Amino acid sequence: MKKVLIILLLLLTSNIVSAVSEITLNDVKRPQSAILFIVDGFGSSYYYPELAPIALDGSALLKARAQNLTFGTRIIYVKTPHPVTGIAHSVIVTGYSDANEEIVGYPDATIYDVTRQHGFVNLAVMETGDFSNMRQEQDIILFAENNSLDKPGISIQAKSSPPGMYELMYDWKMKMPSYLNNISGRERYRAYNKWSIDAANAVANAMIKDHPSQKFLLTVNVGEIDSGGHNLGDDDYVRLIEDLDRDFYSIYKTAQDNDIALFLTADHGMSFATKNARRGGHSSDKYSSKLESLRIPLVMLSPNAVSGVVSGEYGQEDIAPTLLSVLDLPSHLQYADGKAINIKKYASIFVKADSQYTVSLWNDGRKISESSDSELVFAGLPLNTSYTLKATGARGTYEEHVSLDSDKQVSFRKPDGGIGNRQMFAIILVLIVIIGGMIVIKRIKD
Numbered sequence: 001m002k003k004v005l006i007i008l009l010l011l012l013t014s015n016i017v018s019a020v021s022e023i024t025l026n027d028v029k030r031p032q033s034a035i036l037f038i039v040d041g042f043g044s045s046y047y048y049p050e051l052a053p054i055a056l057d058g059s060a061l062l063k064a065r066a067q068n069l070t071f072g073t074r075i076i077y078v079k080t081p082h083p084v085t086g087i088a089h090s091v092i093v094t095g096y097s098d099a100n101e102e103i104v105g106y107p108d109a110t111i112y113d114v115t116r117q118h119g120f121v122n123l124a125v126m127e128t129g130d131f132s133n134m135r136q137e138q139d140i141i142l143f144a145e146n147n148s149l150d151k152p153g154i155s156i157q158a159k160s161s162p163p164g165m166y167e168l169m170y171d172w173k174m175k176m177p178s179y180l181n182n183i184s185g186r187e188r189y190r191a192y193n194k195w196s197i198d199a200a201n202a203v204a205n206a207m208i209k210d211h212p213s214q215k216f217l218l219t220v221n222v223g224e225i226d227s228g229g230h231n232l233g234d235d236d237y238v239r240l241i242e243d244l245d246r247d248f249y250s251i252y253k254t255a256q257d258n259d260i261a262l263f264l265t266a267d268h269g270m271s272f273a274t275k276n277a278r279r280g281g282h283s284s285d286k287y288s289s290k291l292e293s294l295r296i297p298l299v300m301l302s303p304n305a306v307s308g309v310v311s312g313e314y315g316q317e318d319i320a321p322t323l324l325s326v327l328d329l330p331s332h333l334q335y336a337d338g339k340a341i342n343i344k345k346y347a348s349i350f351v352k353a354d355s356q357y358t359v360s361l362w363n364d365g366r367k368i369s370e371s372s373d374s375e376l377v378f379a380g381l382p383l384n385t386s387y388t389l390k391a392t393g394a395r396g397t398y399e400e401h402v403s404l405d406s407d408k409q410v411s412f413r414k415p416d417g418g419i420g421n422r423q424m425f426a427i428i429l430v431l432i433v434i435i436g437g438m439i440v441i442k443r444i445k446d
């Protein structure tokens with residue numbers, strides 16, 4: 001009886017769960033997975049060729065030579081709205097300029113909610129920015145419990161690890177002491193950073209090799225550029241960026257060789273009072289309005305992105321919608337006010353529809369494609385072209401015209417957007433079956 005009940009439940013609820021049809025046209029190359037690489041406290045002012053860092057007293061500061069960190073598509077002017085670690089990480093993953101750590105935990109608030117709904121596994125290796133709600137968004141995360149270079153405490157938190165991933169992360173947790181053995185000063189900061197880069201690279205390579213068809217979003221955080229800025233001063237801060245430039249290459253190569261989208265960014269930058277200041281800062285009143293604290297890098301590599309330098313002013317909240325656009329995922333971020341930066345070589349149309357409709361895509365009176373689902377993605381359409389979408393069902397045909405200057409979202413759902421008659425019928429049926437089943441089970445027990 002129980003088995004019948006479970007099967008009935010599964011059959012009925014499967015009607016309610018939305019399904020996605022992905023239709024890729026014109027044979028475009030898309031990334032299957034992505035790496036979001038966040039460097040804590042990494043100001044673009046300190047290495048972008050177009051920018052120059054200035055101290056609070058007006059003196060010019062040193063700049064890092066960091067060629068490996070200027071690949072692919074580079075956005076020159078990107079600012080964080082709040083140069084504070086937890087808040088800025090929340091802005092990055094929600095696309096919302098007024099986000100905080102609590103909002104990250106809300107349903108459908110983050111990029112991780114969207115990737116999960118589209119069959120991705122969310123993995124993370126984080127030294128900072130790994131607050132509780134951020135960890136909760138991950139299927140598995142290797143993270144630093146504290147930000148202590150003296151006694152680092154590394155932990156793993158897992159919900160649904162891909163086979164073998166827990167063991168791999170455990171190996172990397174155990175490797176941390178060997179990275180720091182008998183090393184002090186700036187080299188210790190660098191070694192700590194290198195550990196998370198190497199661990200993340202191992203995670204990416206294990207996914208590619210052992211789970212080649214599994215899409216993934218890997219979030220990486222490197223913590224000690226920030227600590228170096230706070231504790232060592234402006235000269236070592238710049239040298240640590242140059243160290244990062246060398247150590248970063250391995251993960252860049254992994255992304256490039258395997259057509260994985262790579263996003264390099266930061267939560268916030270860093271400011272110094274004077275040249276040769278021994279301590280820097282970013283969030284206190286003294287520093288928080290300085291461009292050196294606000295400007296962050298945004299450098300991206302993806303097989304479907306146009307490479308080159310992009311000027312114009314952007315915000316940290318634009319990162320999440322841009323990442324989703326590059327992955328051809330709809331920007332269904334509940335709170336986002338950021339907009340996708342147009343870096344994709346083509347446009348995609350994301351359609352929501354009642355699944356009783358047949359949705360077809362037309363260009364110049366010719367039908368290009370058609371499908372039926374509650375969510376459809378038509379990817380790979382040439383930019384600056386026009387298309388017509390038709391949704392045909394028992395109640396007639398609805399049409400929408402779209403001009404593709406960028407990705408577009410179209411809805412053929414009823415305006416209430418709530419639960420349709422069919423879904424309501426299914427829910428009532430499920431409830432009847434559950435209650436009926438409980439009565440039957442109770443009778444059997446009695």
Ligand SMILES: [Zn+2]
Binds near residue numbers: 040085086226267268
């Ligand atoms: Zn930070």
